[in-house]
Amino acid sequence: MSQVSLLYAAAVLVVWMTARVSSSRPFRLWIYLAASWLFYFSLDARFLPLLVLSSVFNYYYGRLIRRQPRVGLLWAGALVNVALLGVFKYLPALRPLLSQSPFWQHVAELALPLGVSFWTFQALSYLFDQYRGDDTRPSMGEFCLYMGFAPTVMSGPICRVGDLVPQFRAPFAGSWASVREGAQGVWVGVGMITLARMLAAGHGGFGVADAFALRGTLGTADAWVMLLGYGFQIYFDFAGYSRLVIGVARMLGFQLPENFDRPYLSTSVTSFWQRWHMSLSFWIRDYVFLPLAMSRREVWWRHVSLVISMAVFGLWHSASWLFLLWGVYQGLMLVGHRLWQQLRRGAAPIGPRWLRSGASWLLTFLVIILSWTLFRAEGASHAAGILKAALIPTAGLQLPGGFVLLVLGLVAGYFASQLAVSRVPQRAPGLLSWLPMPARFACYAAIFYLAVFRAAEAQGFIYAQF
């Protein structure tokens, strides 16, 4: 069952109605849990036992850590979770290095359980929080729901026990107002996912993946259009998905953390990482960077910690040199920004404010768009070819005109819409709520039409592979 399907919408409606009529909190909890597990089962029946097992293990292990907060115990628990992730996520990448014995080959061919990176990181944060003395004491049912909560189980946002469990305990909050607010989020999410699928499907059967397949024939303009296309495809896909699940949760009365906040409008790399995949970014900050940076007092160590943290961020996606390089690149850019800030501290500003902001935005945008090369390329030589094409000016445009127009049109449309939204006073929450009712419903119809009748069929979310 895809999260962009009418069946899913019907299931959400049934759960909402059942929860609304129920006055018993434990009953609601079990309804949510049953629906969540059923949803996960429908995605891939094989991995539900793994999710349940991980939930039960971490629940009891967390209780143990709370009773005996010893660092050795914490690391042992963390190691078990990382090992689980490693078996499914990293062993296949090590296949060439593994023994040729049938056992190791079988291990290397294991399928990746859906959302394992997301719910394992939730389990890890629970263990860390228990060690730090977090006072949220979830019951077994609450913890299982926290781990497998249907809206977030597949691709986040990565939640914390302290944020979610109190909401499970609160009275039902799925009022009409929250349904309306959530539904607006769902609409916007579906619209963004549709834009991502339009970029994937492309024009005349030529999409972003086809552009990446054109190895060795790219000019500079080709490389930048292609990277722009991918940068916006992944943004629309994941930010749209996040908005959709946050909207679904909101309809049911839950408030999930935001995952994206218009990251392509950032005027520094530091700001970008406070606005892109925020739930993972803040997870890495709280559980990797801060403990690491605070272990020594020197400034250089803080910079090294930043690079290490971003390398972990990269490796979270997959065990590949390119993701590691991508993380290191982001870390170096963050360090570069900090050093620049230190250098400019106290110095007189250069040029007018709008020029400084514009230049900062453009530089940040280009740095981030270029980094998608390492994220998307299919190998080191492929990445090198794209970087060479992007950075060493070459004339000519090989990409089909329709595809180029589609990419540039969507990018221009995105920035124009952001500009329009920023100039209209917000009367109510939601991206479209500022529009008059007829225009709003015409927009909803456009989103519905594009999503249902025009979006490329049977295409998964990019982040579902992580």
Add this chain to the structure above:
Amino acid sequence: MPTRTQIARGLLAVLIFGGSLELYARLDDYISYGAPMWGVYNAETLYVRDAIGKRGIPHARFRKWGLNALGYRGPDLIDGRPTVVCFGASETFGQQEREGSEYPRQLEQELNARAGAQAYQVLNAAYAGQTVRTATLRVPEIAAMARPVTALIYGVPASYIEPPPLDAPPVPPGRIEQPRFELRIVDRVRTLLKGMIPGSVQTWLRSREINADRGAATAVARLPEANIQRYRDDLSKLVAALRQEGITPVLVTHVDAFGETLSDSDRALLTSWRKFYPTLQEEGFLDMERRANDAVRSLGAETGVPVIDLEKAMPTAPANFTDFAHFSDAGAAIVAKTLADGLLPILNRD
């Protein structure tokens, strides 16, 4: 209780939403296919009616289906290049395949690939619902316009389940009657809903529809021998008409998506086939196909017309079909290869 204003606002919202959907559907057709924004736009806009029956309007286009200067699907013919003409119905026209993947187009590519040059062209002289009888009436016209050397006949036995169409009163020539207005979004929503309804429910709904369509008529378990004979006679007439024009006829046995044993999904597929012919029970279709193909083979043997036995050559794998008898791109490729195997010796000989 909602107030009148709230009800009015709700109705207005529904109206705007629905109206916008219709507008987007028209805009989509316009951008994607160059369709007119206003007026009707459906597959029937490709055709007019003449004394024989339906005929294509030269250069007409509906979505992925474009007609050539002769009013047949595909590109314009090139003078002087040997032409193979394909007679048939929707399977030959190519209902489900992507543009250029219908089997006559793939056959053309296959023949030319094997010849190592652009040596042949294929004229797709089929349309959905064409019978062997109407094809026969078109032979002199096609012979004059395209001067084909060979004709492939892919007859559809199912069109002989119902009484002969010519028994019906003649329809005057002219434009095919169309509704004055149609909501283009309706067809899209119908397809969407169809995809959402579980297969078992769809089969149940189809069964109800079949019973309603059948009315008081009795559904037979086995197609009467007279109907098979009528199919054979019409094929025989088409063969004779082609020979009279100096065109070499080649018969092709009909193929369907069903194997030796029927699964539950096969039975559901049979019900969807029967929806078009409610007077024959599901089990009668496979028997009809077998007997009709035997008739094709015996006609070939009797008249010396080569028979390409597609039924024996074509695997009944689900990937080759989009429904009970229409081909997928992959299925059409297999058909094209099989036909090219059978056709090349004949073309080389002639």
